[in-house]
Amino acid sequence: MRLVVFTGRGGVGKTTTAAATAAHAASRGVKTLVMSADPAPALADQLGLSLGPQPSEVGAGLFASQMDPHRLAQRFWESARRPALDALDDLGVDPLAAEDLADLPGLDDLLALLAVREETRDGPWDLVVVDCAPSAAAFRLLATPGRLGRLLARLLPMERRLDRLSARGMAGDPLVDAVDRFAGELAGLRSMLTDGSTSVRLVMTPEASALTQTRRLFTALTMSGFPVDAVVVNRIFPTGPPASSMDLLMDQPMGWQNTWRRSQEAVLADIVSSFEPVPVLRMTYAPAEPQGLEQLADLGLELYGNQPGPVRPGPLPPRVERTDTGFSLSLAMPLARRETLDLGRRGDDLVVTADGYRQVLPLPGVLRRCRVENATLREGTLAVAFVPDPAQFPSRWM
Incomplete structure (x- = not known):
């Protein structure tokens, strides 16, 4: 089972790329789920369908879902409710409801990851594609398990947990049980994200500002242990007949495109040299926004040919x-x-x-x-x- 996470700064076409990847894989017989972790319903708009939090079949071998933080909170709260309430009561903290949890800053990231892990662990999928939020939010999402795990260790380290058990003389301390269960979930999430079958793909446009931001994100992901197996460059102007000097002087449409094309070629050369040996995949500027599975599958074919996509070893650990x-x-x-x-x-x-x-x-x-x-x-x-x-x-x- 493969897990592929797509991210990039807003407006570069990451949702289109994620949907195209999923549609292409499904057309090759790979049972695929594409999930949107972005609060904006861009994936549903791209597919031209209404999506809910539960995977629904949108094409042959292709399923899709749109994460809803409040519904996720209700689902995961039911299983954790009793031990969590016991632990909070033990600490003298007022009880929380599922709605309170969904509104806590950053917890929607954790809930989204729990939903992804549930599908990768229990679902029938060969491939799970996640359309992530833009760059900074995506890094926060991926880093959440590690950061919460460290915070948990500081708030209630192992020594204190053992002391509580010794003081009470019992093995069923609800706070200790809740902490251990939560720590296990965080460890499982971190393992899922850094596993050899998981990778991140960065989507960008051939512009200098987009390259600068993507380089920063690439550095951050690599130093944090998240493997980037491809960079997708979207909205490349197709090649065409050269414009005459008069067109350029008069700023006619063809001259305008050629000016952009030359600028993009220079940035593309920088992109390839920057990310080598990471594969750089290219998508040309479509005459209209791709809509529906057929157009998305064609876009995926342009990206990957006859393969579902590249797989590259992750960064070496420290x-x-x-x-x-x-x-x-x-x-x-x-x-x-x-x-x-x-x-x-x-x-x-x-x-x-x-x-x-x-x-x-x-x-x-x-x-x-x-x-x-x-x-x-x-x-x-x-x-x-x-x-x-x-x-x-x-x-x-x-």
């Missing part, structure tokens, strides 16, 4: 190596720029920020007893040098 003076932690950060990087230490975590996107890395045990000496960025890899802290390392280890 690795720790021994050095002459201590240790080195290496983190893949392709396209990152030194002037936009910020590095900090917070307790047992290393906080890396690139172009406003932040990643918190829990440090391995050996590095927690070290201090950061320096950091270098070279050829898309951030190397952080650690030296042992004499106050925490036995002298025989120094």
Whole structure:
């Protein structure tokens, strides 16, 4: 089972690309579900159909759904209601209703991921395509399980959970049970998103500003461990007969298109060199907005040919190596720029920020007893040098 997440800045055609990918795969006999995690009903408009939160068949082998945060809250609240209420009562917190949960900032991201995981784990699909929200919101969505997991560990660490069990002398503490269940769900979500069968595809237009933003998102996704297996460039002007010099001077339609075409060709060259070896797929500017399954399947054929799409290994996880003076932690950060990087230490975590996107890395045990000496960025890899802290390392280890 494959999970493919599409994102890009607003207005670049990510919904069209996600729908075209799903329609193309279904036309090749791949049982496919396309889900919209974007609050705007763009997927329903693209398909020309009315969609609900439950998958409905929209074509041969193709199913679609539109996530609804309030309905998702009601569904998942029923199974978690009793232990959650017991835990909240134990903490002296007023009870919550499903409607309250759906309105909590950021919880709609978690609910959307739970719905995706449910379909990938229990559904009959060969391929699940997710039409995500625009860039920054998509990164927040994908990073939610890791961030909540770290927050949960800080609010109620394992030591406190064990202390509560010991103090009560019972194995059924509702708060501990709720925390453990929630931690398990977060771990499952993180595993789903970083699994080898999951990938992210970035959609953009051949414009310098779109390239700049997509490069930033690519760096952020890679440093956070999310594999990007393709970049889709949409709305490329088709080739045509050259305009005469008089057309260019008079700004006639053909001259206007040729001016745009030359600009796009220059940006396309930058796109290919920026993301290499990630495949760059191209879609030409259609004469009209694609509507319906037939047109979307044709668009998918233009993108992928006879294959459902590329699959590329994900980024290497952070690795720790021994050095002459201590240790080195290496983190893949392709396209990152030194002037936009910020590095900090917070307790047992290393906080890396690139172009406003932040990643918190829990440090391995050996590095927690070290201090950061320096950091270098070279050829898309951030190397952080650690030296042992004499106050925490036995002298025989120094």
